[in-house]
Amino acid sequence: MSVEQLVTAALALADEQGLAAVTTRALAEKVGISAMSVYTYVPGKPELLDLMVDAVYLAMPRPSWRSRSWRTRLTRVAESNRDLLRAHPWLTEVAALSRPPLGPGVMAKYEHELAAYDGTGLGDVDTDAALSYLLGFVQAHCRAAHDAARASTDSAVSDADWWAANQPILARAFDPETYPRAVRIGSAAGQAQGSAWDADRAWRFGLARTLDGLAALIDRPPAPRGG
Amino acid sequence: MSVEQLVTAALALADEQGLAAVTTRALAEKVGISAMSVYTYVPGKPELLDLMVDAVYLAMPRPSWRSRSWRTRLTRVAESNRDLLRAHPWLTEVAALSRPPLGPGVMAKYEHELAAYDGTGLGDVDTDAALSYLLGFVQAHCRAAHDAARASTDSAVSDADWWAANQPILARAFDPETYPRAVRIGSAAGQAQGSAWDADRAWRFGLARTLDGLAALIDRPPAPRGG
């Protein structure tokens, strides 16, 4: 038995059955030891979670940044983080931005993603802030997407059905005179997307906005010809 | 006893001692009934949380949108949501974007914040997406800020001390040759902010980027003089 095997087993549990399935007893049974023996290898549950985070970070692909355009590079950063959070939805419940577990995985991920900002002309502090900002968007999006998916799965009624079923009730309960925009825009958005929230559309919208926001910092404002 | 009193008591517990302190037994004791009597007024814990969310939304201030500038209006939307999440940090652990609890508080908040987009020229679907995007940023920021604050509080060692103490160890463990950017930018950011993560700075940075990103959609690209 080793720490690595424990972490691998814990990852399998979390990926397959969610973070709540990662219990001391379940993990112990999966690797064939008693519950308390887990504490031989790991001081406690928080440390186990730290190790899980560092492990999945370490396993991320790190392609070289060959593209000249910073937008392309940052898009790849965002997409690879989205892929990661899709594969391990429990990350959004665990990953902390401040005081991250300073393991090799965290460091390697940080270094690689900072490198995507090479050539943007940003200073050190701004680069760090810009990366945090980008990752914050990805995390917020994936958390929302995960919540939405879980809501659809748990209740066995699809998002579209739920929306269709509730819409008439809502229309009656909340008359358009007190909530004109909410009723109009809410049903417009719901109808356009076939649900109350469309993950792909939100992703494209949010990523475009995020990159445009960074562009205002990176591609200097076009001081027209004489600045 | 009434549902309102229960929700009020639950809010007090959550605000003062965190969401984990909102247990059936603690809530029951606070209002002077038995644990199981809680189920007379509320079907279960999830419904209680929904009611708590709707209650704090309903209590938010809703000033009229007199400002002409959409940037000013959206800034106010962001700030009032930040204030809300500061006063009730547990909201970041509960509030779901999809399928929100459709109570009067949620509706009133939605309506009021949609109104801030009046005059931006955005269509219904884009308005909804833009609002979700803005609120997503605020929520991500406040979650990070809350995590950072909790890390400082829990461990009794201030963020600056922790950073100062770990920095030499990190410098030795992770040599600048394998992680050049991470070491340089990480310590630069840490030094500049006196900690690994500065909430105010991140807020100003993130809000500016978010508004700039929306500006690219709202203030049409300046087709220079002949569009």
Next chain:
DNA sequence: TCATACATTGTACAGTGTACAACGTACGGA
């Protein structure tokens, strides 16, 4: 006065993380 309905309650169960003490065993020194 009585039947009915309902608010309230204590008990109980299956879980959680982990403190504690007991146990088996492997290993260094005589």
Next chain:
DNA sequence: TCCGTACGTTGTACACTGTACAATGTATGA
């Protein structure tokens, strides 16, 4: 070869969670 020590492993136990269930009180309408 024998033994003391150290350590990996384990079962039990505790305080805690949400809530199902059955029993108890109590208020109200006939």
